Amino acid sequence: MKVTVVGAGLVGCLLTCFLARRGHEVTLYERRSNPRKAGAERGRSINLAISERGIDALRRVGLDRQVLAGALPMPGRMMHAVDGALTFQPYSADGTRAINSISRGDLNRILLDAAEAMPGVEVVFDHRLTGLSEATGTLSFDTPGGPVEVEKAQVVLGADGAFSAVRAHLQWRPGFDFSQDYLDYGYKELTIPAKDGGYAMDPGALHIWPRGSSMMIALPDPGGSFTCTLFWPKSGPGSFADLDTPAKVEEHFARHYPDAQALMPDLLDDYAHNPVGHLVTMRCSPWQIQGEQTVVGLIGDAAHAIVPFYGQGANAGFEDCVELDRCLAETGDDFAAALRLYQDRRKRHADTIAELALDNFIEMRDRVASRAFLAQKKVEHALERALPGRYVSRYELVSFSTVPYADIRPRLTRQRTQVAAALALLTAGLLATRALLKGPRAKP
Amino acid sequence: MKVTVVGAGLVGCLLTCFLARRGHEVTLYERRSNPRKAGAERGRSINLAISERGIDALRRVGLDRQVLAGALPMPGRMMHAVDGALTFQPYSADGTRAINSISRGDLNRILLDAAEAMPGVEVVFDHRLTGLSEATGTLSFDTPGGPVEVEKAQVVLGADGAFSAVRAHLQWRPGFDFSQDYLDYGYKELTIPAKDGGYAMDPGALHIWPRGSSMMIALPDPGGSFTCTLFWPKSGPGSFADLDTPAKVEEHFARHYPDAQALMPDLLDDYAHNPVGHLVTMRCSPWQIQGEQTVVGLIGDAAHAIVPFYGQGANAGFEDCVELDRCLAETGDDFAAALRLYQDRRKRHADTIAELALDNFIEMRDRVASRAFLAQKKVEHALERALPGRYVSRYELVSFSTVPYADIRPRLTRQRTQVAAALALLTAGLLATRALLKGPRAKP
Structure with a gap:
């Protein structure tokens, strides 16, 4: 199939790699100039944290080692009190697992290079999407040389970020739910x-x-x-x-x-x-629309922009690419069916990480400074070490696993129930043991 | 002040009447042709129900009698069972209060005539808003004769409905919350x-x-x-x-x-x-934005489109006009201050009627068919007759009063508490009376 991807940011480039690997011809349009020639914008989200979900996606296209080579592992948080006192708190029970600080620009360049090197991929810069007709499949772009039209695009995937132009063109279709907060x-x-x-x-x-x-x-x-x-x-x-x-x-x-x-x-x-x-949270539904000539889909921030407080924006977008790739495999590369399946499976996970990210802002700016929070984390890590793989904290499930986001809360509830039951059994056992050791009471 | 109102629908026309009465010069732009020359659209919301809030607003500009002269009072609901059996249920305790069926087209023509007859009002048809710069106050319109620009508009009020073009131009401003469901x-x-x-x-x-x-x-x-x-x-x-x-x-x-x-x-x-x-619910915030040259405000469906199941869409929009007029009076016609005050006071009421309208769909399509519902309404009406003005049903408070929407739920809770207390006292009194009447028990 000939596929049009709009947006050569992190998700658009990775998506292009996945699609090209499946044998599709991809044209990737980007509104900005070639980032390998232009400078970075000042003060806009210079670095980000890549964790297991992102690494897993990169591994599938063979880019994990290259990306991690330029990353700095951060195995924990360092809290700075007003008096300068420092408190380190590891993210994982054994202290070895880390989220990885990486430059957004470097990561984008690696992904862009990888996408461009794939067979059947063409990257076109300085093309800003101004129109999209899902009836005829016509795309309109503003370019430095004037307006350009592309006709009969069969598959259009919007990977163009929180302020997606693709989504903006779908927004006024009746039945398109949308919110920005x-x-x-x-x-x-x-x-x-x-x-x-x-x-x-x-x-x-x-x-x-x-x-x-x-x-x-x-x-x-x-x-x-x-x-x-x-x-x-x-x-x-x-x-x-x-x-x-x-x-x-x-x-x-x-x-x-x-x-x-x-x-x-x-x-x-x-x-x-x-x-x-x-800092905005954007939600919308549906993520895919079947027009007469075209199927249009949304992915990454274009489908679900979230606040940055769990460090999961890029990771969630990369996971979208893995899921869409899986759905294409399951449907024999029928894009309309695959995009519907991808939305059915993925929407609730995107909604969940949006909520978790909002919640984590309060944790980071306020709760991490309290002794009770640090003590609780120590207990949690002790449980994790005592019950490896059976008791895992929320932070670890979000950052160091690929357990789908919406499955994390039920799992945490189950874990807590099991720990409570185990503690009750343990207490009963201890009491019984003590009673036995004391022996029968002397009769009066 | 020179004021620009966008949208000559029900709310735009009534708003123009209120503004002209305060001495402002109003230009009212409408994207459609003059409705007194063109025909109505087929099958789009031909009639609506005007109730107390709408009538109160019309009364203030002297249009209530003229509007009600062409309206048909509906003092209750007639339920049709599948077998054709009819059940009438009055909306008010005494059966005299009615909501009023009126043709949207007729109502619009009355309001348009009234607006046009006011001094300082100009109505311009066939002007579709295509651009709005709150920095310079420039408005762009598409017209049959080509594009038209209006410069340095000081006050722009968007009364252009659920799919408001004014709101669409504010939507991408950072900090503008918006949802469509x-x-x-x-x-x-x-x-x-x-x-x-x-x-x-x-x-x-x-x-x-x-x-x-x-x-x-x-x-x-x-x-x-x-x-x-x-x-x-x-x-x-x-x-x-x-x-x-x-x-x-x-x-x-x-x-x-x-x-x-x-x-x-x-x-x-x-x-x-x-x-x-x-059927869409639209919410947004803020309803007013202070630009360098211009203040822009939203009113009616443009600020808060709701579903039609409480018959309150137009009534709520008319109530907006009354509140904005009041805020202008309180601020000495400082539009920026008045629009902020209007939003502060009005937003929570708009949010409340949006929820009530959604809830009422379930009541209308399902609950009204049940005997339990009809019995409950009879008890409610009996209480209303027994405690006139002290026990008033939700339907009456929404449709036959101007109690602000968000104040209705607390009032219902208070009423129910009082009735429960009264019933408890009554029961205690009855028991005491019965004990007294029986007289002292014979001693054994």
Whole structure:
């Protein structure tokens, strides 16, 4: 089949690899210029965390080693208290499993190179989708050379992100459910540069400054720097709107992030010039529409954009590619049937990770700072070590397994029931043993 | 102020009346042609029910008598069983209060005439909004004579319905929350023509054929006919997709709506040619945006489109106009401040009626057919008569009062608590009385 993929971001490129491997001819359209020629945008989501779901997908197209070679493993969180005290908390029971900090740009270039190298793949840059008729299969693009039309596209897959142009063209079809929900929080990226030729903080951790209603995080970059991200309210006290002068910013950092401030020589310049990004959850249904001439599908953020607090946006999009590939195999590459099957199976998992990601914001900015939370994590890890493979924490199931997202909650409930039953049995056994050891009571 | 209103439907015209009365200059743009010259669209929401909220708004601009003169009061529901048995259930305790069936076209023409007759009002037809810049205040329109631009609009109010073009231009602003949720049901209009020069059924009722998972309703038209509306699933057994041949339609009506079928000579023609409409709930926030040159606001369905099952869509839109007028009065006609105040006050009421309208679909298509429901309504009406003004049913509070929608549920809870307390006191009193009447027991 001839397949059109819109969007040469992470998911569009990986999807193209999967499709080309199945023998399809793929044309991949991208609105931006070739990223290997143009520079990166300033302050927009510079790095991300790839975990087991993403790695599993990359492994299937033989890209896992190449990607991980440039990644920095983060086996735990490092919490920064206001007084500079550090607390490390491993993500897994044995402390060996890690999420991997990677540059979005590097990952995109690897995937783009891989897609372009596949037979039957053509990548076309500087093409912005402006029209889509699922009746005739006509696609319209704006290009530097003027408008361009592509006729009779049989399969169009929108991998064009949260603000998908493909989805925008489906949105006004009757029966198309859609929602976009913004948080009252924005994000802004800052930098902690390399110091004395090395990392200024431990590069083996995701750093968090939990401050209750706000937070900052930092992920290590390959070159020795850290990319920090502020997650602050958009308005009100301590918000981006509130802290609008260099003096206020300096004073706020001195009070809330003094250890980081000492490592940020460019703080005021970064703060003044990097944009405030928005945090949005997008849901829609259906993810596929069968037109007269064309079948149109949505994948990745275009189908289900989520907030970044579980580090699962790219991982979930990569998992979409694996599922669609599986559905194509099961349906003999009937795209209409495969896309329906893919939606049937995948939608509830996408809805689940959207909720988990929202919940995790509260955990990261607030709960991780409490002693009770740390104690609970220690108990959880002790249980995991005592019952390996039988008791697994939510974080591990999300980040270090490919258990489908919606199956995680029932599994956690089952685990807890089993542990409670085991504890009850253990207690009964202990009491019985004690009674036996004491022997029969002397008769009066 | 110079105000631009987009959309000369029911809410746009009434809003224009309120604004002109406050001394503002209003230009009202409408995408359709002048409805007094063009014909009505076939089978699209021919009539609607105006109740107290709508009448209260019309009263304030002196249009209530004129509108009600052409309306048909419906003081209750007439349920049609499959065997043709009829059950009438009054909407109010005393049976005198009515919702009013009115032709949407007639109501629109009355409101348009009234708006045009106000000083400072200009109505411009055949102008479809294609662009809106809240930075510069530039509006772009498509017209039969080509594109037209209007510059430096200071205040733009979108009263352009569920598929609002004004809202579509705000939708991609960061921070704009939006959702559209379709029911899996569609609607289709049919006609019961006049018979022997009169109504073929009682014109003093809203007729319902409750059929569990589906229903039909009928509202009387001024000319002696009834406009019927089918609310059927879009797919599956007994759906519009399923019943796709004249034979299947006839057979289905003979089994489920035999009494109505006997009164519908044009059933097959209506069914084949009238479109299937969609039922959608649209929510968004904010309803107002302050640009550099312009303030933009949303009102009526453009801000909160709801399903029709409580007959409150137009009534809620009219109530919006009253609230915005009040906010303008309180802020000295500062539109930016007034629109913020209007949203603060009105949003939760719009959210509430959206939920009530969804809930009422189940009541209409299913619960009204049960004896338990009718018995419960009788008890409710008896309580209302016993405690006039102190016990009022939900239906009456929605349809025959202007109690804000979100205040209805707390009031119902309070009423029920009071009735339960009164019943407890009454029971205690009866028991005490009985004990006294029996006198002291004889001692053994």
